[in-house]
Amino acid sequence: MARDFTPPMTDLNTTPLIDVMLVLLIIFMIAAPVMTHRIPLPTPSDGPAAQTVRKLIEVSVVDGQPQYRLDDQPVGLRALNAEFSAWAAMGNSQPTVQLFAAEDVRFEDVAVLLASGRRAGVRQIGLAP
Secondary structure (H helix, E strand, C coil), X not given: CCCCCCCCCCCCCCHHHHHHHHHHHHHHHHHHHXXXXXXXXXXXXXXXXXXXXXXXXXXXXXXXXXXXXXXXEEECHHHHHHHHHXXXXXXXXXXXXXXXEXXXXXXXXXXXXXXXHHHHCCCCEEECC
């Protein structure tokens, strides 16, 4: 009895690869128009530059206590809260408030300022780089 020897199959089955490629092609054809849709976001350059007023609050630590400066003038926390209320009363012409904290300032001190500004009604308050 003679046995027939058949060599092992060495061809790669490309059908699953082609199926995956076609599915990816369809997904990208559907997703491409969605990715080009743009949503307009307001930026500081949208409004007139002359009306943009910026206030800088600096926080540092001296002898373990937070010290506050508003536009390079030393102020207390109560005075800052009064300023927040005054700015909130300005309505749409509120200044943009930037908060700069030194590296040794505790996060709680910064969070207190951000929260009191939001509570007073200041709309544009954030951290300065």
